[in-house]
Amino acid sequence: MCGIIGYISKEKGVSKKIIHNLKKLEYRGYDSSGICLLKGNTFLVKKSVGEISNLEKKLDFDDDFNCGIAHTRWATHGKVSLKNTHPHLSQDHCWAVVHNGIIENFLELSEFLKTQCVTLKSETDTETIVALMALLKGNDNIKKLNEVTTMLVGSFAICLLHKSEQVLYVARRHSPLYVAKNDTSCMVSSDPVTFGEDFETYYALPDDCIAKVTVDKIDVYDKDMNKVCVSASEVGSFEKSAELGKYSFYAEKEISEIPKVVDTILSNYKIVDHFKKINKTFFRQIKKVKLIGCGTAYHACLMGAKYIQDYAHIEAQGYIASEFRYSKPLIDKHTLCIFVSQSGETADTLLSLELAKSKGAKTLAVVNVPYSSIAQKADVVLPLCAGMEVAVMSTKAYNAMLLVLKLLATHLSKFSETPQNIDYTELKKVNYFKDVQKIDQITNLVLKSEKVFFIGRGEDYICALEAGLKLKEITYINCVSIPSGELKHGTLSLVDNKSLVFVIATDQNLLAKNISSASEIKARGGKIVLVTNLDDVQCKDIDYVYHFDKITPKLSSIISIIPFQVLAYKTCLKLGYSPDKPRNLAKSVTVE
Numbered sequence: 001m002c003g004i005i006g007y008i009s010k011e012k013g014v015s016k017k018i019i020h021n022l023k024k025l026e027y028r029g030y031d032s033s034g035i036c037l038l039k040g041n042t043f044l045v046k047k048s049v050g051e052i053s054n055l056e057k058k059l060d061f062d063d064d065f066n067c068g069i070a071h072t073r074w075a076t077h078g079k080v081s082l083k084n085t086h087p088h089l090s091q092d093h094c095w096a097v098v099h100n101g102i103i104e105n106f107l108e109l110s111e112f113l114k115t116q117c118v119t120l121k122s123e124t125d126t127e128t129i130v131a132l133m134a135l136l137k138g139n140d141n142i143k144k145l146n147e148v149t150t151m152l153v154g155s156f157a158i159c160l161l162h163k164s165e166q167v168l169y170v171a172r173r174h175s176p177l178y179v180a181k182n183d184t185s186c187m188v189s190s191d192p193v194t195f196g197e198d199f200e201t202y203y204a205l206p207d208d209c210i211a212k213v214t215v216d217k218i219d220v221y222d223k224d225m226n227k228v229c230v231s232a233s234e235v236g237s238f239e240k241s242a243e244l245g246k247y248s249f250y251a252e253k254e255i256s257e258i259p260k261v262v263d264t265i266l267s268n269y270k271i272v273d274h275f276k277k278i279n280k281t282f283f284r285q286i287k288k289v290k291l292i293g294c295g296t297a298y299h300a301c302l303m304g305a306k307y308i309q310d311y312a313h314i315e316a317q318g319y320i321a322s323e324f325r326y327s328k329p330l331i332d333k334h335t336l337c338i339f340v341s342q343s344g345e346t347a348d349t350l351l352s353l354e355l356a357k358s359k360g361a362k363t364l365a366v367v368n369v370p371y372s373s374i375a376q377k378a379d380v381v382l383p384l385c386a387g388m389e390v391a392v393m394s395t396k397a398y399n400a401m402l403l404v405l406k407l408l409a410t411h412l413s414k415f416s417e418t419p420q421n422i423d424y425t426e427l428k429k430v431n432y433f434k435d436v437q438k439i440d441q442i443t444n445l446v447l448k449s450e451k452v453f454f455i456g457r458g459e460d461y462i463c464a465l466e467a468g469l470k471l472k473e474i475t476y477i478n479c480v481s482i483p484s485g486e487l488k489h490g491t492l493s494l495v496d497n498k499s500l501v502f503v504i505a506t507d508q509n510l511l512a513k514n515i516s517s518a519s520e521i522k523a524r525g526g527k528i529v530l531v532t533n534l535d536d537v538q539c540k541d542i543d544y545v546y547h548f549d550k551i552t553p554k555l556s557s558i559i560s561i562i563p564f565q566v567l568a569y570k571t572c573l574k575l576g577y578s579p580d581k582p583r584n585l586a587k588s589v590t591v592e
């Protein structure tokens with residue numbers, strides 16, 4: 001979603017630095033971008049709709065700037081237009097602002113501003129921030145910022161410039177914001193991924209704090225204007241792992257990294273033993289487990305719930321975070337709430353975590369981004385070790401979520417009467433991409449069909465859900481995922497000779513049932529692709545069988561999704577769409 005860059009330097013050339021770093025935020029999704037540069041006592045503002053390269057073309061002047069702020073906008077309040085693109089200026093042109101998040105009381109603030117004869121030019125909630133700043137009297141700008149933040153309801157990360165000062169004023173509530181410093185410059189960013197080239201350390205601005213950033217120092221204050229000491233974090237390998245290398249697209253790169261990610265998790269959890277680091281009492285007296293996430297992470301929650309219930313015999317259930325938050329969940333100190341998120345910033349998941357904490361539950365985060373808000377707020381963190389994921393379509397992070405949740409379930413089983421003994425080294429031997437070139441043929445079947453269905457039972461049904469999400473997300477093909485047993489209860493009426501049905505079958509005990517579902521589909525004229533790693537599947541009704549590599553049934557759910565990740569990617573390319581940046585979607589959904 002939206003991204004913020006602020007840059008202040010002793011050296012000129014800041015506009016190029018800003019654009020270079022703004023491009024590193026492209027992966028988060030955006031529909032317009034803008035920059036405000038400060039020179040003398042005036043702002044130079046440029047905005048454009050669409051790609052950042054459009055904005056770059058407008059910066060055809062000497063880059064003799066030392067200070068500026070910029071933004072990638074993902075429209076929430078007001079349509080995609082130049083007028084609504086950030087930065088926004090105050091009516092007197094003294095203040096410029098860029099903002100991530102949502103100001104929930106923006107209508108009330110607009111009404112108040114009308115009484116002060118301030119007319120807002122855009123449809124955004126953001127413009128109210130600079131309008132309020134401009135109304136306040138006096139010269140102490142950091143105090144003014146403190147006063148304005150107390151008037152704002154909602155979530156925000158903001159970076160402001162005043163036309164007469166080489167200072168970046170920043171503030172945050174719920175939305176993340178970071179500041180880095182070296183000998184010559186300071187940079188404000190909503191994502192530490194941008195710091196890799198020029199900075200070795202950075203500071204996470206604490207929640208509900210504001211800061212004054214000059215080229216020489218960063219002063220952070222809490223709500224009561226007390227100075228706050230913030231410790232620095234190293235810019236680590238995670239922040240540097242976003243290079244595309246030899247690949248054409250991040251989606252391709254990230255799918256190809258799955259075996260490496262599995263290896264990293266297995267060795268990392270062996271060396272560090274994350275479970276040993278957790279206080280022994282943490283897992284005691286847990287009566288139920290709730291796993292909460294959105295989208296792909298929610299599918300991982302469904303799978304994790306199965307693992308935990310099957311191995312540890314504790315009642316476990318997966319929840320969609322945006323539903324969980326409003327469901328008055330029955331949770332107490334004997335409930336373990338697990339929050340699963342690649343980004344660690346998904347608003348609904350984060351707010352669900354806060355709800356669970358307020359009810360006294362034990363909270364555990366399974367996250368990829370180590371410095372994320374969810375990682376910081378949960379009692380215990382299990383890292384995904386997947387390296388940075390850039391493509392909006394989540395792939396390697398999903399496989400990582402399943403593996404980490406399986407390791408957790410195996411660990412929890414030690415407290416039960418039937419401790420599990422799983423040979424994870426099988427994951428080092430399996431061929432993750434066996435026969436993937438054959439998927440090209442299946443892609444053609446997808447493109448010839450009018451309707452696509454994914455069906456399965458048990459873990460394979462969850463795989464069907466995730467397979468459907470992958471395909472629709474980047475190919476815009478409408479598809480349906482349902483449990484095989486539900487076909488006859490409604491969806492079968494959709495099946496005709498223009499339908500393609502993927503039957504996923506990895507459980508020998510359920511194979512016969514899946515085959516009979518296939519026959520029902522065939523009888524209605526549908527085409528069937530069976531995706532399996534079982535031997536000797538005999539069924540005349542199946543049009544195409546795709547075999548992925550054999551592995552012990554206990555581990556097959558970790559790899560059974562790979563053919564579908566590849567299928568979505570290949571179909572997307574054939575349709576000529578961008579696999580990394582699907583329309584209307586953002587990598588990290590930081591607003592509700």
Ligand code: M6R
Pocket residue numbers: 294295296297298340341342343344345346349392393394395469473587588589
């Ligand atoms: O960062 P998170 O894992 O919390 O994100 C949750 C979903 O927004 C995300 O998984 C989304 O469904 C993916 N784009 C799907 O590929």
